[in-house]
Amino acid sequence: MAVEKVRITPRKALRVLSRHEVNRLKDVSQGGLHEIFKRCAFAVLNCGSIADDCMAEQEEYAAFDIQVIQLDRGIVLDLYNAPSDAFVDGEVIFGIREHLFAVLRDIIYTHDEIINNPKFLACENQEQNSEQITNMVFHILRNANMLRYGMTSNLVVCWGGHSISREEYDYTKDVGYQLGLRALDVGTGCGPGAMKGPMKGATIGHAKQHNRRGRYVGITEPGIIAAEAPNPIVNELVILPDIEKRLEAFVRCAHGIIVFPGGAGTAEEILYLLGILLHPKNKDIPFPLIFTGPASSKAYFDQIDDFIKQCLGNEAREKYKIIIDDPESVAIYMRDNINKVTNFRRENNDAFFYNWMLTIDKEFQTPFAPTHENMSRLNLSFDQPIHILAANLRRAFSGIVAGNVKQDGILAVREFGPFEIHGDSTIIAPMEALLTNMVKQNRMKLPGGSKYEPCYRIVN
DSSP: OEEEEEEEOOSSSOOOOOHHHHHHHHOOSTTSSHHHHHHHHHHHHTTTOOOOOHHHHHHHTTTOEEEEEEETTEEEEEEEEEEGGGEETTEEOHHHHHHHHHHHHHHHHIIIIITTOGGGSOOTTSOOOHHHHHHHHHHHHHHTTOOOTTOOSOEEEEEOOSSOOHHHHHHHHHHHHHHHHTTOEEEEOOSSGGGTHHHHHHHHHHHHTTOTTOOEEEEEOTTTTTTSOOOTTOSEEEEOSSHHHHHHHHHHHOSEEEEOSOSHHHHHHHHHHHHHHTSGGGTTSOOOEEEEEOGGGHHHHHHHHHHHHHHHOHHHHTTOEEEESOHHHHHHHHHHHHHHHHHHHHHTTOOSSSOOSSOOOGGGTSOOOOOHHHHHTOOOSSSSOHHHHHHHHHHHHHHHHHHHHOHHHHHHHHHHOSEEEEOOHHHHHHHHHHHHHHHHTTOSSOTTOOOOOOSEEEEO
16 A cells, blocks of 8 residues: 655754755656665665565555655655555654655765765776775765764674574564663664564663663665665664675674674675684784574574685684574673773774774775676685685675665576576585575575575586
């Protein structure tokens, strides 16, 4: 069911735009911003849906549109044929309203102030360097008021799948509750499942401690927002321009990371972080990383652990701790190790709100286009530094995520068939085993979705 037309105004977020910005948001041409804004806005409004096919959802609401209107007193948004789940008693839910204006803020800022800005671009005859990309991520986060000067180190980022069992979901809530009791805030990819559960639990923990400053941070990007739309618990939302900058934002802002069970996207996140932590320059930087789930998830983490051992070695396994079926121990371990992070940053004069000291190579920052050619040419062999192998494995899983849930990836697979992934048998055999188990455990699709058809083919 759709709501034919409604007009909304901002309460806290962006209130005014220039005429140039409004015109760009109305521009439906290839260089205009209307389509990307419309797609992200629809995802925010459709956050209650459990369907897994973003293309089908968009077809169902083909008449949906959103327009920015400039009035003398500021801007308003006109919504046409919006999903009714975003409304209560005829009004847009407050959190969803603010998410819409956060989407507007980030799209405008990124395209007008970041992209093509000389200070973020390479000099003549030179490539854009790693520092410029990190600076770009910093400016986007600062503009979104994500970086809080003077606050202590207490942001725990939680990763995990949107397709998890009810038992696993309840477990993520239990962990979030224990974090909230200890005044730890939660950041996630902001979608359903393992991204929503920790936030939901933390709200109760914060409430019991009368903590009214709890932060529920959601970090996303336009390509994946349709599959992981921001849940309404998120009270700070930021949209980065691509998956690589999204991942860097997670790592730069987090004081520790917890990984719950998930699918290909979760594996991508794990490989991204392990690749960074395996960089020789980062070996002495404390960064707590926990893999956790209920007792029923033990086999899943055994598979992840075995995959990491075979592909990245025991050095990578030393970078994380596995805690099964013990939410309290997870929260205590995280709190104690975040104290070490705080002391380390204080001793090294590093900011509490942004991890400047962490070295992130361009291999982890350069956007990867998951085309059939790029996927087949990935170097999945041991003839490279181990942290670079992690980067290439991350790209392989990123391509699978694109083929599963991103519009461009879905269309490419429909037209040209599954992505082909080549590599050393000692690497791609464990990778294939891990992916096969994810499919068997229904971790590639949301509950209620149709039977999973792999968007990839492993070639030995």
